[in-house]
Amino acid sequence: MKTKVKKIILIVLISACIIALIPLIYFAIPKNTKKAASQDGKLILGFSQIGSESAWRTRNTQSIFEAAEQNDIQIIFDDAQQKQENQLKAIRSFIVYQVDVIAFVPIVSDGWDNVLQEAKAAKIPVIVVDRQINCDESLYSGFLGENGFDEGFAAATFLVNKCRNRNSKINIVEFSGTENSSIATLRAEGFRSVINQYEKFEIIHSEDGDFLRSRGKEMMERIINANNGTKLNGKPIDVIYSHNDSMTLGLLDALHYHNINPSNMIIISIDAEQKSIDALVNGELNCVVECNPNSGPVLMDLVKKIAAGESIPRETYMSDQIFTETDDFSQYTPRGY
Numbered sequence: 001m002k003t004k005v006k007k008i009i010l011i012v013l014i015s016a017c018i019i020a021l022i023p024l025i026y027f028a029i030p031k032n033t034k035k036a037a038s039q040d041g042k043l044i045l046g047f048s049q050i051g052s053e054s055a056w057r058t059r060n061t062q063s064i065f066e067a068a069e070q071n072d073i074q075i076i077f078d079d080a081q082q083k084q085e086n087q088l089k090a091i092r093s094f095i096v097y098q099v100d101v102i103a104f105v106p107i108v109s110d111g112w113d114n115v116l117q118e119a120k121a122a123k124i125p126v127i128v129v130d131r132q133i134n135c136d137e138s139l140y141s142g143f144l145g146e147n148g149f150d151e152g153f154a155a156a157t158f159l160v161n162k163c164r165n166r167n168s169k170i171n172i173v174e175f176s177g178t179e180n181s182s183i184a185t186l187r188a189e190g191f192r193s194v195i196n197q198y199e200k201f202e203i204i205h206s207e208d209g210d211f212l213r214s215r216g217k218e219m220m221e222r223i224i225n226a227n228n229g230t231k232l233n234g235k236p237i238d239v240i241y242s243h244n245d246s247m248t249l250g251l252l253d254a255l256h257y258h259n260i261n262p263s264n265m266i267i268i269s270i271d272a273e274q275k276s277i278d279a280l281v282n283g284e285l286n287c288v289v290e291c292n293p294n295s296g297p298v299l300m301d302l303v304k305k306i307a308a309g310e311s312i313p314r315e316t317y318m319s320d321q322i323f324t325e326t327d328d329f330s331q332y333t334p335r336g337y
């Protein structure tokens, strides 16, 4: 009987000890909500890039990789091959991996709310790069990129000054960037905000060329073939406003193929890749508005600030310059892309 009582007391004591230890064991076990860290303790940035549709885009990706290396930040990179669905998958994989910060270049403006809610729920801060999005501002920490409205505004301001002594009608064809992308919308709005103040300017045609050289060539070819030259519905094309250099180089390819001298028109482009600066120097373009792709160093500063718990500005803009046909290029530094 005595040994039976002893046994019961022992069992009760052991059970009490186990119950007392449960909270300690619970807090000692790492939770699956703990952030993944790189093997060497570096910050991890999940970065979703649109693709490599232009030399500008390739330089932008390089700039981000170079700056990450200089700042000892590890990048988990995804190339979305021009598809939003790939970007959504990539961002979700960054969330599963529990990176420290997510940065992405949104190919189009809409459709990001759900995935950004998921990032917010996982407490992973997000930086929107290069293009802007339409969604609740509380879903991302900030935007870093160019001011598309100002770029369009600068392109139109050049045109207005160049045509200040012309009183006849001036017909403009616009080769627009990717439909529903913020950058195409803003470049169009900035341009119109200036030319709409003058009756003589008219946009007689605007078409989406998806920022691609092949599309720029194809659109120009179609116009030339259907109108037997640089005309549209009987109206001469006086100006081409192209939202990026890739499309501009494509339209120049078509003009060269048909032995049409580009200097018969005013051609304005955006980006300032080396090839378009060369075309400007050769008199084939009249104005190139820079879109600065070297956002890597600024992005890494923002990543480090966010990771340290600091807030970042809602919007950070890269500075751009404007190159025109009257510039002196004798002292100019090659672009490198």
Ligand code: AHR
Binding pocket: 053, 054, 056, 057, 130, 131, 183, 211, 243, 244, 245, 246, 270, 271, 291
């Ligand atoms: O979003 C920036 C634009 O995208 C650049 O002007 C263009 O070259 C790129 O494809």
